[in-house]
Amino acid sequence: MGGTSAAASEVSAAPEAPGLSRRERIEQLRSRIAAVPARGESVAARADRAPGTTTREVLPVPGPLAELLPQGGLPRGSVVAVSGAASLLIGLLASVTASGGHAAVVGHPRLGLLAASEMGADLGRLAVIPDPGPDPVEVAAVLLDGLDLVVLGLGALVVPPSRARAVVARARSKGATLLVTGGGWDGTEIRLDASVREYDGLDRGCGRLRGLRLSVGAEGRAFQRRTARIDLCPRRDRVEWFPETAEPQPLSRVPGGAA
Template identity: 60%
Template sequence: MGSDALSPDQGTLDELRRRMAAIPGRGESASGRIPREQRFRRDMLPVPAPLVDLLPDGGLPKGAVIAYSGAHSLLTGLLAEVTAHGGHAAVIGLPRLGLLAAAEMGAQLSRLAVIADPGPDPAEVAAVLLDGLDLVVLGLGGLAVPPARCRVLAARARNRGATLVVAGGEWTNPSLRLDSRVTGYRGLGPGRGRLRSVCLDVRVSAKAGPPRHGHIDLCARPGRTEWQTRETVRVAEVPALHEAVS
């Protein structure tokens, strides 16, 4: 599918369906060269390592809807992890989400579709993409999705075994709520020093059990960006971190 952006005047929902028909089965790569140990669990999508202990089952449940709020960096990390492990994903209505940042987190951009401008009904675009992708990230732009439509899309995700992450709006009765906020930065030099890491506080709320909290850092390394738990972060002399936290 590739990382090329689509907009309403470039393609219709029928065009999306046509292009999705060429995508390999969920969790598979076009070349078949993803190592077995890196392929998906039957019921979970992979996530950045520091999130594993925060999520009730150690990953994003397939067929579930996750309501997200907070920094774009964590959304970028989810997309990167899924595509790096052979899956196919799409991001809808989030034009500021950076592909460079995703690539530095390990994303395979050939498996990521970007629909920056989905038109007046982004939920309909998401419904089409749920038919053939592993992960769909939907930016709602402040919209509140009616409860009846939430139920329809949740049922579609469940029936297709795809995971839907909704951000920047209101969604009724998601399977999980995932919230992050930037709490600080680390770098060299005052004022205009280079940014070395971004500090995030993360909260996961499931339908059952108490919320879980964690502290995660997004750290620059030579040629890549890594996720680490707060306690293991060490600031090193490495290139500056690209913007991924808006």
């Protein structure tokens, strides 16, 4: 493994170190975050802007998803709620790490690393902390100090508004983006959701899955809800994202959709 991979492994081990108090685990995590290479400029995309307008740097997203977001990506310093099909979350992680960014996933023990790799993710730039302990919000907040993107699985946890505001302020000051799933978090800037509507390759529940069609929605404080259907299909040993109209696929409908 390279240096980045080693740093990611160290980060993932920190919260689970035995015999340490909560404060000691957090301090250990801070010191290991310092070992992660500095964020590269390549991950920050700048949207075209008209004279007199202010545009924030954004993190890249899969091409068809960019069409749903006013700035064409996830604004740095924002908190974004993500729900529904796991392919959406995995695609976001893949886009950021493949573009040179560093990311961490907190509280998602069943994250599909193989699926992320198939979408082009650089796993050497991804730290996974499946069990962050009793305070996953604090672990995520520390990770914002040194990473471009942090995914926080809240489970059933409801974050008090005052604490949510403090984490939002931290994300903004560090120029990092926080994705939250599950639980309760008030005040997110953008909300993304996805459901599987159709699939290709399965006949009466048998066969090899060759593609998916997602129904994706996006809405935020600054824009009304937008939706699109997006195809995920294998191309050149990778799973790529296509607008529904770009390459029509003979997909079979999923009764009632799928998670």
